[in-house]
Amino acid sequence: MRLEPRTVTSGAATILWPAGAILATIVFSSVLVMIAGASPLTVFWLVVKGAAGSQFAALETLTRATPLIFTGLAVAVAFRARLWNIGAEAQLYLGAVMTVVLGTGAVTLPSAGLIPLIMIAAMLTGALTLLGPAILKTRFGVDEVVTTLLLNFIVLLFVSMLLEGPLKDPMGLGWPQSKRVIADAQLPRLIQGKRLHFGFVLAVVSAIVVWVIMKKTVLGYEMRAVGHNAEAARFAGIPVNRVIVKTALLSGGLAALAGFSEVAGLKGNLTLDLSPGYGYTGIVVAMLAMLNPLGVIAAAIFVAGIFVGADAMSRSANVPSYIAEVMVATSLLTMVAAIMLMRYRVRWR
Amino acid sequence: MTEAFEILFTASFWVAAIRIASPLIFATMGELICERAGVLNLGIEGIMVAGAFTGWFTVYMGGDLWTGVFVAAMTGAMFGLLHGFLTVPLGLSQHVTGIGITLLASSLTYFTYRILLPEVTSPPKIEPFQPFAVPVLSDIPVLGPALFNQTPLTYLAYVTVAAVAFVLYRTPVGVAVRAVGENPSAVEAQGISVTAVRIGAVMAGSALMAIGGAFLTMSAFNSFFFEMINGRGWIAIALVVFGSWRPGKALIGAILFAAFDAYQVRLQQITGGIIPYQIFLMMPFVLSIVALVVVARRATYPKALMIPYQKGER
Numbered sequence: 001m002r003l004e005p006r007t008v009t010s011g012a013a014t015i016l017w018p019a020g021a022i023l024a025t026i027v028f029s030s031v032l033v034m035i036a037g038a039s040p041l042t043v044f045w046l047v048v049k050g051a052a053g054s055q056f057a058a059l060e061t062l063t064r065a066t067p068l069i070f071t072g073l074a075v076a077v078a079f080r081a082r083l084w085n086i087g088a089e090a091q092l093y094l095g096a097v098m099t100v101v102l103g104t105g106a107v108t109l110p111s112a113g114l115i116p117l118i119m120i121a122a123m124l125t126g127a128l129t130l131l132g133p134a135i136l137k138t139r140f141g142v143d144e145v146v147t148t149l150l151l152n153f154i155v156l157l158f159v160s161m162l163l164e165g166p167l168k169d170p171m172g173l174g175w176p177q178s179k180r181v182i183a184d185a186q187l188p189r190l191i192q193g194k195r196l197h198f199g200f201v202l203a204v205v206s207a208i209v210v211w212v213i214m215k216k217t218v219l220g221y222e223m224r225a226v227g228h229n230a231e232a233a234r235f236a237g238i239p240v241n242r243v244i245v246k247t248a249l250l251s252g253g254l255a256a257l258a259g260f261s262e263v264a265g266l267k268g269n270l271t272l273d274l275s276p277g278y279g280y281t282g283i284v285v286a287m288l289a290m291l292n293p294l295g296v297i298a299a300a301i302f303v304a305g306i307f308v309g310a311d312a313m314s315r316s317a318n319v320p321s322y323i324a325e326v327m328v329a330t331s332l333l334t335m336v337a338a339i340m341l342m343r344y345r346v347r348w349r
Numbered sequence: 350m351t352e353a354f355e356i357l358f359t360a361s362f363w364v365a366a367i368r369i370a371s372p373l374i375f376a377t378m379g380e381l382i383c384e385r386a387g388v389l390n391l392g393i394e395g396i397m398v399a400g401a402f403t404g405w406f407t408v409y410m411g412g413d414l415w416t417g418v419f420v421a422a423m424t425g426a427m428f429g430l431l432h433g434f435l436t437v438p439l440g441l442s443q444h445v446t447g448i449g450i451t452l453l454a455s456s457l458t459y460f461t462y463r464i465l466l467p468e469v470t471s472p473p474k475i476e477p478f479q480p481f482a483v484p485v486l487s488d489i490p491v492l493g494p495a496l497f498n499q500t501p502l503t504y505l506a507y508v509t510v511a512a513v514a515f516v517l518y519r520t521p522v523g524v525a526v527r528a529v530g531e532n533p534s535a536v537e538a539q540g541i542s543v544t545a546v547r548i549g550a551v552m553a554g555s556a557l558m559a560i561g562g563a564f565l566t567m568s569a570f571n572s573f574f575f576e577m578i579n580g581r582g583w584i585a586i587a588l589v590v591f592g593s594w595r596p597g598k599a600l601i602g603a604i605l606f607a608a609f610d611a612y613q614v615r616l617q618q619i620t621g622g623i624i625p626y627q628i629f630l631m632m633p634f635v636l637s638i639v640a641l642v643v644v645a646r647r648a649t650y651p652k653a654l655m656i657p658y659q660k661g662e663r
Contacts, residue, residue, distance in 0.1 A: 002660045003440060036464050084444050142638075142645040143590065145391065145444060149583040150634045157634075161627035283448055320463035325456030333431075333449040336441050 003344040017342040021334035029327045036319045043317050050312025051305035057312070059196045063266065065297075065304035067092070067275065069203035070258035071282025072289065072296040073210050078130075078251040080214065080291050081223040082230070083244055087133065087148030088255035089279025090155035091126035095256025097159060098125040099263045100167060100178045100270045103185035111184040118185055119260055126256020127249040129155070134248035138241040152279065160272055169269065178270040187265035199261030204297060206254065211293040213250075223247050255279065284332045290339060303328055356615050363495030363608070367503060368569060370607035372397075374506040375561030376585035377592070377599045378513045379425075379554040384589055385517065386550030387530035387653040391447025392432045393558050394582030395454030396425050400559025402458045405566035405573045406465065408475045418502070418563055425559025426552040428454050433548035440657030451582075459575060472572040478502050502560075502568040509557065514596040526550050530651035533658040543658045558582070580634065587637040591644055594651060602640070609636055 006013070030040035052058050071088040078085035102118045109117065133151065136142040162168075163176040171179075187198040214220040222243045225233040234240045258278055263270055285303055289295030310324030356362050376397060383390040390396075404421030408414055428450055435446045466473070478500035487497040517523035525546050528536045533543045561581070566573045588606060592599025613629040 003438075032460065079445075086444075086448065136638075136642060136645075140642055140645045141648070142641045145389075146583060146587050146590070146641060147638055150580070150587065150637050153580045153583075153634045154631050157627040157631045161625045164627075165625060280448070280452065283445070284452070287445055318467075320460050322456055322460035322463060325452065326460055329449055329452035329456050333435065333446065333453065336445055336449070337435060337439060340439055340441055 002347050003340075004347050006343060006345050009342055013342050017338035018335065021331065021338035024334045025327055025331045028330050029323060032323060032326060033319055036323075038317050038319050043313055043319055043323075046313035046317055047306065047309035049309070051309030056194075057308065059191070059194050061301060061305045061308045062200055063195045063197070064308050065300040066197075066200045066203050066265070067258035067262050067278045068281055068285050068300035068304055069200075069207060069297055070261065071255050071278050072285030072300050073203075073207055073282075073293055074251045074253075074255035074258075075282045075286035076289060076291045076293055076296055077210060077214070077223070077254065078247055079227070079286060081227040081244060081247040083134065083137075083247050083251065084145045085130060085133075085148055085248070085251050085255075086145055086283070087130065087151045087279065088251075088258070088282045089152045089275060089277065090148070091129045091252045091255035092259040092262075092275050092279050093155050093159050094129050094259070095122040095126045096259030096263045096270050096274055097162060097167070098122045098256070099185075099260045100181065103181035103264060104179040105182050108182075109184065111186075114184050115187065115264070118264065119257070122256045122260040123253035126252040126254070126259070128252070129256070130248040130252030131245065134245050138244055156272070159270070163270065163272060167270070176272060180268045181264055185264055186268070187261065195266065197261070197265035199265035202257065202261060203300075206257065207293045207297050210250075210254070214293060219243070219246060255282070258282075281328065284328050287332055288335055352619055353616060356612065358491065360491050360494045362611055362615065363491060364498065365611040365614075366604065366608040367495050367499055368607075369610050370604045371499070371503045371506045372561040372564040372569065372581060373585055373588065373603040373607060374510060374600060375564060376558050376582060377588045377603050378509050378596060379557030379561065380585050380589045381592070381594060381596060381599055382513060382517075382526065382554035382557070383429075383551050384654055385530045385594060385651055386526045386547045386554075387533065387651055387656065387658070388433065388436055388547055388551050389443040389447060389655050390429075390432060390450075390551060390554060390558075391444060391586070392428055392450030392454060392555065393447075393585060394578055394580070395451030395458075396428045396555050396558045397562030397565075397578045397582050398455040399424050399428060399458045400562030401566045401577060402462060402562075402573050403559070404563030405475060408567060409473060414478055414567060417567055418505075418560055421559045421563035422556040425555040425557070425562075428559075429552035429555025430548065432555065433551035436657070437544050437547045437551070440659065443655050462573070472574050474571045475567070477566075477571040478568040500568045502564050505560075506564075510596050510600045517596065527651075529658070530653050533653055537658075537660060543660075547658075558585075561585070584633065584637050587641055590648060591637075591640045593644065593648055606633065606636065606640075609633060 033040045033043045050057055051061050074088045075085060098121050099118050102121055133144040133147040136147055137144045163178060167178045169177050169179045190196045190198060222238050225238055226240050226243045230240050262274055281303060285296055285299045288299040306327055307324045310321045314321035376393060380390055380393055400421035403424040404417040407417040407420040432446060432450050435441045436443045480498050480500050483497035487493045517527060525536060525541055529543050529546045537543050562578060565577055588599055588602045591602040610633050613632050617626055617629045
């Protein structure tokens with residue numbers, strides 16, 4: 001069997017293959033649901049209802065999508081330039097640390113000044129977190145996949161150390177948690193009394209900005225060129241290493257915004273369970289969006305919907321909420337396969 | 350200070366080091382086989398989770414310990430087949446697919462665990478592999494008990510290294526595996542299917558990774574809990590690079606790493622809380638990165654690593 005590039009990708013193929021991927025995911029998870037002893041139709045109905053069946057559900061999905069848009073963008077930007085940033089989790093946490101360091105009273109400014117200040121500081125922190133692996137890659141040829149993965153563990157331990165040491169809330173009854181950010185550092189809620197916060201708007205704006213950078217600027221062009229063929233890009237006079245470093249700064253900064261917005265917009269303080277793997281899920285989001293920054297918004301809402309819906313479902317049906325993780329992982333694998341089959345024809349020979 | 354130094358000469362320290370090294374040896378050999386055939390397998394972390402669970406659960410359901418090891422290996426091979434199918438004939442990104450396999454294998458494991466054991470609050474225990482003192486050899490001072498008073502699964506790890514080295518360098522199968530990782534079109538010209546060799550290597554490697562996971566639930570500990578793999582898979586990937594894709598060097602790397610890990614635990618007890626414990630827990634990960642930086646410059650990657658092969662393409 002071999003693959004042959006399609007000269008023209010037909011309209012039917014661009015719809016049928018991704019639809020097939022979604023169908024395969026649904027079939028596979030249906031089997032699991034039946035093994036768990038429930039009816040797939042009921043379960044999927046409960047997931048959909050839990051994700052979008054009411055104003056509360058829909059807002060909850062958008063709230064959950066917010067950090068995923070940021071980490072999805074971080075991954076999309078990096079992967080586009082073939083910088084394999086698997087460390088969005090670490091960058092997220094360090095962005096959150098910076099938010100807490102500046103936002104819990106160390107700096108007092110009106111919120112119009114304080115929030116941008118914290119945001120920029122958080123982005124810089126995340127950018128620097130990925131700068132290390134990027135320089136190790138360009139200078140020493142160390143594979144960034146391994147270094148970013150290992151950094152996730154190092155950073156989580158570092159955060160744990162901070163939360164039991166200098167950042168520990170003295171009023172926290174001994175729990176490893178930070179103080180709460182002051183009112184001026186908090187992102188406003190979008191609707192009074194609801195959890196959806198201004199971070200969602202920031203995320204959507206970021207997606208648009210990233211889209212403009214990727215499509216309309218020289219940097220975006222260079223990033224795509226490096227990702228497409230680094231050798232050819234170097235031959236064409238593009239400073240490949242410098243582009244990789246710039247990509248790393250952008251990607252790390254975006255991932256850090258996820259941490260900033262979760263702390264300043266939703267949680268109010270930093271704990272060790274701030275992120276249930278948003279950094280890793282960002283990879284799924286970016287791939288489902290085919291690395292398109294605007295597609296990241298839709299993909300993040302879709303993935304968030306599965307998680308929020310499955311949480312609601314597992315409370316009423318007797319199916320573990322881990323089904324959401326399984327569905328998300330399966331959709332990642334089926335979708336990358338579908339995208340390949342959309343662009344290539346299989347020749348059995 | 351002398352206390353910190355004397356640890357290195359105690360038998361119990363080296364016993365612990367070899368015990369910590371054992372799962373890493375399996376996982377590192379598994380990853381090494383995959384990469385030697387040209388396929389990066391980032392599914393390793395999830396495959397270890399799946400192996401840890403299936404091996405343990407087989408025994409919990411009344412199976413024999415060796416049956417458990419076999420079931421774990423088969424589970425690993427199945428995920429290897431999936432990874433191989435997606436990355437070799439379909440040529441999908443090995444990075445993305447590998448992460449996908451890790452997410453899938455670990456989430457499927459957690460889902461299955463919750464279904465099979467819905468009511469448990471603390472994970473049930475099994476009767477794990479017991480240490481077996483090899484006569485005569487285990488009487489050698491310090492090294493004897495460290496190397497030869499371990500569980501049979503550790504002895505299997507030694508055998509695995511020897512077998513991987515032998516097969517890779519002394520058999521036609523090994524030549525084919527190394528060749529598809531270096532120059533796949535030359536292999537195809539010999540009438541051997543690159544696809545078949547690569548998928549076979551990924552399956553065999555993934556089976557070893559799963560046994561590495563099973564070591565934790567069936568030999569080092571006696572039950573399964575979430576997060577128990579805790580980055581060991583990623584460390585194995587670093588060890589493969591550190592060992593420059595050679596079984597012997599990778600084995601030394603795994604033992605050095607494990608010795609360091611065992612040492613930091615003991616150091617932690619001596620220093621008695623002056624230094625935050627997280628610093629000690631961080632050190633193995635920091636060490637892995639440092640090791641990568643040290644060897645990266647003179648590392649000789651398998652030339653076709655991460656490059657999909659298409660028949661008839663140059």
